[in-house]
Amino acid sequence: MNKTVYPKLDETIYRSQLPCGLTVAVVPKPGFTRKLAYFVTDFGSIHTDFLLDGQEYHVPAGVAHYLEHKLFELPGRDVSAEFAALGANVNAFTGYDMTAYYFSCTENFDKSLELLLEFVSTPYFPEESVVREQGIIDQEIGMFLDSPEARVFDRLMEAMYRRHPIRVPILGSSESIREITPEILTLCHRGFYAPGNMILCVVGDVDSEFVVQTAVKILGTDPRPVAEKLRNWQEEMNCPEPITHQQMEVAMPTFQLGFKCEAIPSGEAAIRAEVVGDLAAEALFGESSALYLQMYETGLIDASFGGGLETVDGCAMITCGGDSPEPDKVRDAILAGVKTLLETGVDQESFLRMKRSALGRRIRDLDSFDSTCFRVCAYHFAHFDYFCFPTVYAEVTWEEVHEFLTQVVTEERCALSVITPM
Amino acid sequence: MIETTELLPGVTLRCYTDSRFKQGCLSFQLVRPMRAEEAALNALLPAVLLRGCRQHPDMRAITARLDELYGASVGALVRRVGDYQTTGVHCGFMEDRFALEGDAIFAPMMDLLRQLLTEPILEGEGFNREFVESEKKNLIATIEAERNDKRAYAAAQLMKLMCKSDSFGIPRLGEKEQVAAITPEGLYTHYQKILHSSVVELFYVGSFHAAQVSERIRPLLAGLQRNPEKLPAQTPFHACPANENEEEMDIAQAKLCMGFVTPVNNQSPDFAAMQVLNMIFGGGMTSKLFMNVREKLSLCYSIGSGYHGSKGILTVSAGIDTEQYDKVRQEIFAQLDACCQGDITADELLSAKEGILSSLRGVTDSPGAIENYCITSTLSGLPLSIPEYMTAVAAVTAEQVAAVAKTLQLHTTFFLKGVGK
Numbered sequence: 001m002n003k004t005v006y007p008k009l010d011e012t013i014y015r016s017q018l019p020c021g022l023t024v025a026v027v028p029k030p031g032f033t034r035k036l037a038y039f040v041t042d043f044g045s046i047h048t049d050f051l052l053d054g055q056e057y058h059v060p061a062g063v064a065h066y067l068e069h070k071l072f073e074l075p076g077r078d079v080s081a082e083f084a085a086l087g088a089n090v091n092a093f094t095g096y097d098m099t100a101y102y103f104s105c106t107e108n109f110d111k112s113l114e115l116l117l118e119f120v121s122t123p124y125f126p127e128e129s130v131v132r133e134q135g136i137i138d139q140e141i142g143m144f145l146d147s148p149e150a151r152v153f154d155r156l157m158e159a160m161y162r163r164h165p166i167r168v169p170i171l172g173s174s175e176s177i178r179e180i181t182p183e184i185l186t187l188c189h190r191g192f193y194a195p196g197n198m199i200l201c202v203v204g205d206v207d208s209e210f211v212v213q214t215a216v217k218i219l220g221t222d223p224r225p226v227a228e229k230l231r232n233w234q235e236e237m238n239c240p241e242p243i244t245h246q247q248m249e250v251a252m253p254t255f256q257l258g259f260k261c262e263a264i265p266s267g268e269a270a271i272r273a274e275v276v277g278d279l280a281a282e283a284l285f286g287e288s289s290a291l292y293l294q295m296y297e298t299g300l301i302d303a304s305f306g307g308g309l310e311t312v313d314g315c316a317m318i319t320c321g322g323d324s325p326e327p328d329k330v331r332d333a334i335l336a337g338v339k340t341l342l343e344t345g346v347d348q349e350s351f352l353r354m355k356r357s358a359l360g361r362r363i364r365d366l367d368s369f370d371s372t373c374f375r376v377c378a379y380h381f382a383h384f385d386y387f388c389f390p391t392v393y394a395e396v397t398w399e400e401v402h403e404f405l406t407q408v409v410t411e412e413r414c415a416l417s418v419i420t421p422m
Numbered sequence: 423m424i425e426t427t428e429l430l431p432g433v434t435l436r437c438y439t440d441s442r443f444k445q446g447c448l449s450f451q452l453v454r455p456m457r458a459e460e461a462a463l464n465a466l467l468p469a470v471l472l473r474g475c476r477q478h479p480d481m482r483a484i485t486a487r488l489d490e491l492y493g494a495s496v497g498a499l500v501r502r503v504g505d506y507q508t509t510g511v512h513c514g515f516m517e518d519r520f521a522l523e524g525d526a527i528f529a530p531m532m533d534l535l536r537q538l539l540t541e542p543i544l545e546g547e548g549f550n551r552e553f554v555e556s557e558k559k560n561l562i563a564t565i566e567a568e569r570n571d572k573r574a575y576a577a578a579q580l581m582k583l584m585c586k587s588d589s590f591g592i593p594r595l596g597e598k599e600q601v602a603a604i605t606p607e608g609l610y611t612h613y614q615k616i617l618h619s620s621v622v623e624l625f626y627v628g629s630f631h632a633a634q635v636s637e638r639i640r641p642l643l644a645g646l647q648r649n650p651e652k653l654p655a656q657t658p659f660h661a662c663p664a665n666e667n668e669e670e671m672d673i674a675q676a677k678l679c680m681g682f683v684t685p686v687n688n689q690s691p692d693f694a695a696m697q698v699l700n701m702i703f704g705g706g707m708t709s710k711l712f713m714n715v716r717e718k719l720s721l722c723y724s725i726g727s728g729y730h731g732s733k734g735i736l737t738v739s740a741g742i743d744t745e746q747y748d749k750v751r752q753e754i755f756a757q758l759d760a761c762c763q764g765d766i767t768a769d770e771l772l773s774a775k776e777g778i779l780s781s782l783r784g785v786t787d788s789p790g791a792i793e794n795y796c797i798t799s800t801l802s803g804l805p806l807s808i809p810e811y812m813t814a815v816a817a818v819t820a821e822q823v824a825a826v827a828k829t830l831q832l833h834t835t836f837f838l839k840g841v842g843k
Contacts, residue, residue, distance in 0.1 A: 010444070010520070031442050034784045084708040085769055087776030091707075106783035135720030142674035143723055143741055148570050249671050251566035288485035296481060297552070302560045303469075304567075323563060353489045360492025360516045364445040367788065422672065 001026070001208050006387045009366060013376070013387060014208040019221040021196025025376050026208035029369070035204030036104045036369040037113055039120050040377045042199075043192035044097040045172075046165040046313060049230040052191045056230070059188060060179040061165075062137070062172015065094040067185050069133055070125055071101070079119045088112040096166055097313035098381065102373070109206060110214070117200070117218040123189040125182040134177055141171050148250045148419045152321065156256040156417035159241035164233040164315045191227030195219050201376045203369045233314045235260070239415035243328070246419050253420045254304075255327035257334065260413040261309070261316040261404075268392075270382040273316075275358070275392050277309030280404045281318050282354055283346055284338055291337035300330055318408060327418045338409040342402060351398045359393045424796060425632040430643055432650030433622040436800075437632040438792050444517055446528065446628025447789045448635075449499055450535065451510035452620040453801060455654055456502065456589040462596025463612045464509035466554075466561050466604060468498035472511065473553040475537040487534055491527050492516045496535065503801040504656040504732035505589045508623070509616075511535070514789075517629055528630060529638055536642040548606030549613075562598045573724070576677035576838040577739055579669070584681040584834035587662040590733055619651045625797050627789040656803045658687055659733045661833070668837035675723070676744040677838040680754065681737050682830040688731035688804045694814035695822040696736075700729040701774035702823060703761055704738055708773050710757040715740065721750050732802045736830060744840045751835075764824035771820050778815050782808055 001014040001024070014026040045064045050057055072079045072092075083090040088105035101120045105112050144150040154169045161167040202211050237260050264273045285291050285307060295301045307320025324330050346354075365371050379386040427435045454464055478484045488494045494515040501508045515531045543550045569575050578593065585591030626635045661683065686696045704711040704727025711725045725740040742750050785795045785808065806814065
């Protein structure tokens, strides 16, 4: 395996690409008890259109999430129970552009790792169990429909995007999940769970060579074809619906405000664009900004307010939100605030302080196994070595942030989603 | 591993020195008996203190200072631990060794904490009026926003109903009417009183040794004239008559919450067996409730149980279709009955024990988890260290699990019923 040491961060990473195409990354954490393993595919809810073996496929919304649920079954075996018997906690999540399966344990790492690789790489979708899952996922959809936090974001995506599938909720709908069959699940598994489309990342006090050997043992050495995603998502930069409202059982109006950005490129440009976007959000409405203080002191926002840059395959946006008695005034204050900020600018010292703060928070975050594992995987799919972030912070300039804000934070690119009390 | 120092009468510093982490943390907590008349005052206090101090007169100035300290953080910390309510702040900061050459973070961070706690901005005999009024609004909004999360809302309603005669029935953040009635003068007087008379707990996790931490903390305590009052001991559950209630809401998924009582609490010899029972019954993805009510019968998406060891209360909560109320309730009883009958497989017992042991082993891997575990177990009077606790869990038998299951009695049910959609 290739070993890279990052002295500024006191971290090391071992990387390797196996003959079957799988990328393996191990972040050793000597002296820690817990071990965390993520097995992730570069496939999420938005990837419903693809080419496989020369044929074009269009699958129903919610299929990535449905597949995540159903993979937890092996013929005649209960995967969750087997992990539990090993004292390991297993779970999974489906995002817009990735699906992750993970376990954490303090003992029995070897067996748990084998089990993780085995169950995720084994498609087993008996008809009656696929049908039964509809009831469970339907309940989950119902739970999200009752969650103001989820609703306000889903509606913002609908208001901001015309074509990009981020406008469809990750879970799909009660209707779309009824179209999902064992054949469709098998197809998606074949296309996107090929090792070449996946990464295995382990954080903890483990032997990196052992991780590689286990992966070879379970996944073999033969590469398999990976489906080609069809991304017919070109978007204009204005939003189809500048404002959207819904009534729900909430105590106070809650909102999400979004500004459309150009999709983030890949490679080093990706993290650079992300850092610029993050700093732009921080400079505009972060807790050390003049605007935040003004909005907080006038009661327009409260401690629930927060935001930043969101990036998903094929789209990116600045969002912010929280509870507010008058969400439209928050939007107006931000649009006015950006003008002031761009005119007055930020002095060198304040900009350095902002960068130092963002850098420090990222370093602190490395104590979290979960966050480290997640970021190593996410940046791998964006073709960037996450642990290089200190260099990016050192290089980014205020001019880049200025240009980003000028382009993005405008009325034309803005949409507001509001949930109001009944 | 933990070095304990009494800095002043009733002021204890506990240091967990460990250099594995990239960040350290320090919590400062005033420990109060949970009382209806002061719960709201204690909940509001840290939010007001974090609005400004003499040298950093507003939130922007405080944040700018925290930014200089490499994105350090300081937040309000209000906990319920058994019959106690704690009020204070929690600081998180990058370890000095990752800072640029010559920069220190911990020492200036402790100085900022001193300023926030001891040099608030005053107006006449009280705190700054604007700070108090706007934080009152925020706290009321937070209390009202409990309704937004239906699961948390239903669970809180169950507790209020079930614990009318117990401190557990007092909401952690107080009632909104009490928040509304707070004055800047009243809050400041209360702060002065509790600062001088309460038990104070400081907990540090990071690379510094106890002596170094004490030295950094002492200036913070310099002005205190301590006259500590003893905390009343933790008490078991004070039962009120049994109860059943429901409420209607325009929601897609109804929430069923059931509260059971048991004489087994964290002081009992059977405490570990009850923890194991909770895991087998409803403690995760392999529990009886999850495997049967969700996986086998598809009756719900979420279902689980939780055990409040300081009181001997076990709650079950499930997100269900309103029409399935009877079926789900019946099935919950059927699963509990299976536990009572000792219908527990070797795998179930093993998984439940491994689950608890694994999370206990993992406690020492994160500064936040260390602080949280150590301080809550100390204050709640759990008489076991982590190794002792693990030994007790490992020794639990299926018979002991069945025996503690039999002690559970349904006390209260709350149903948040879906109408409309």
